[in-house]
Amino acid sequence: MSNSSTPAEMMTVAQLNRAVSRLLNEHMSQIWVKGEISNFVQAASGHCYFTLKDDDAQVKAVMFRAKAAGLNFRLQNGLAVEVLATVTMYEPRGDYQIQVEQVRQSGQGNLHETFLRIKDKLSKEGLFDSKRKKRLPSFVQTIGIVTSLGAAALHDVLTALKRRAPYIKVIVYPSLVQGKEAPQALMKALEQAELRHEVDAVLLVRGGGSIEDLWAFNDETLARFMASLSLPIISGVGHETDFTIADFVADVRAPTPTAAAEIVSSSKEEWINTIQQSMQRLSQGIVHHMQMATMRLDRASNQLISPTQRLQQYGQKRDYLVKSLNQAMQKTWQDKKYLLNHEIRALQQLLPNTRIQMQEVTNLTHRLRTSAPKQLQPLHQNLVQFNNKLQKLGSQLLVSKQSQLSAKVETLQAYNPKAILKRGYSITYNMQSDIIKQSQQVVTGEKLRIELGNGKLNVMVLDE
CATH class of the missing domain: 2.40.50.140 (Nucleic acid-binding proteins)
Incomplete structure (x- = not known):
């Protein structure tokens, strides 16, 4: 086989x-x-x-x-x-x-999956929507900090605030930032800041670490509590690459604790610059308004006609009307006279053999001539009435224009720099009569002149 x-x-x-x-x-x-x-x-x-x-x-x-x-x-x-x-x-x-x-x-797998689940759940509920987040106040006077007293993050925040804005008052609300009891402690600290009404905003900060170290800030109950507060919350948890649920629900997320302090504070230089810019805009606005008021006054003055000139214009118009009326009446009289003579000649031609009562015709002509002044009497009365009305209108116009002129003068006086000085302001000049707008324009020992609402002062700069 x-x-x-x-x-x-x-x-x-x-x-x-x-x-x-x-x-x-x-x-x-x-x-x-x-x-x-x-x-x-x-x-x-x-x-x-x-x-x-x-x-x-x-x-x-x-x-x-x-x-x-x-x-x-x-x-x-x-x-x-x-x-x-x-x-x-x-x-x-x-x-x-x-x-x-x-x-x-x-060991991070389950935590990461839990993080994603909580994040997706709260996102669908709208807790991360920008519409529900509160705006930070433009000027912060008192800031609250929720963190551990021994945390390096607290030192970083205090250092940044002292450097940038020493005028800001700081209140620390101590809390645990790691461990099982940390979420409850964080909510208690935030609640104290909310109920005391002593701060303008709250910084929720912690240094970096692993996902286990930062897990307290992923607590769902803490996230919902943060969303219910009326105080603006700035989160600065971990490093720039670290993200927690608290970052998403906070009103503002900062990449680091130091960045959170910088977001909520404006440096002294920034405020000084803002004030100087506002003063410059105010000064320019006053000058602009004064210029516009002056232009309006000039235009009004050019349009304003003196009562005497207006009366002269009305007088000329009256003389023109009287002249035109006399010419019209003279022409009418000539036309009537021509027609009458024409009728007389026609009558004589029709009755050549009849004695015409020429005396009656003569009397008729005389009556016509003597009646002419009576016909002119209504026109004369109208002329007198027109003249009276013209004088009355001239008087009313004079009063109106005087009132408008007084209002323009009052408006101009309101923009007078002297009037502004009388309200408590002052203008500082150097010896060359230049206006001093910034402290950098003077040096120690330099003599200055201050113009007040009533009087002037000569001063010397003791310190810049």
Whole structure:
């Protein structure tokens, strides 16, 4: 009896490695692997190469630069991590390895998932919406700080406030910032600041740390309590790359505690600059209003006609009307006379053999001529009435224009710099009569002249 078997397929090493690589890609999806980093090397290209090991085995790993750049902590030997990776084959050497997509420090997986769940829940409820967040006051006089008394963050905030705005009063509300009891302690401190009504805004600050160290600021109850307060809250928790639920629900998020102090305070130089700019705008506004008032007064003066001139104009108009009336009456008389003579001639031609009572015609003509002045009497009366009305209108116009002129004078006096000085202001000049607007314009020992609402003072600068 003889045995026969099918001969095995012959493959090259390259074909074998390629086949194994294809099998891994087809049957091994992304997986989470837990281990400790060793043999860590970061190439000049930015790619990271290391070995992930535990007590029983090890596997080579690579994390390319684009993925490594998104980490908020540094990879180093001895660090316990959890990596999301794809199993691949490096065909030239026949080594299989894992290609890392994400890395988190060991033990943070559940916390991170909880963080994302709380964040998504509160976001859907609208606690992070900008519409519900309160605006910071433009001028802060008293600031509250909620943090641990021994925290470095408190020192950083106090140092920044002292440097930038020593005029701000600071009230510290001590609280735990780490541990299971920290959320309740933070809410109690915030409640004290809310009920006492002694601060304009609250800084909620803490230094950096791991996700476990900062976990108190991810508490859902604390987030809801912060959203219910009427005081503006500025969060400055951890480093710039650290984000907590408190950051999202706070009215303003600062990358660091020091940055939180800078956000809520304006430096002395900024306030001085703001005041100087306001004074400059005020001065320019006063000058502009005075110029506009002067222009309006000039235009009104040009339009204002003296009562004497107006009466002269009305007198000329009256003379013109009288002249026109006389000419019209003269023309009317001539026309009537012409018509009458024409009728007489026509009558004589029609009755050449009849004696015409020429005396009656003469009498009729005389009556017509003597009646003319009587016809003019109504016109004369109208002329007298027009003249009286003209004089009355001239008097009323004079009173009106005098009243308008008095109002313009009062307006101009209101913008008079002398009037402003009488309200308690003053103007300072140097010996060259230049106006002093800034303290940098004078030196110690320089003589100055101060103009007041009533009198002047000569002074000397003792200190700049």
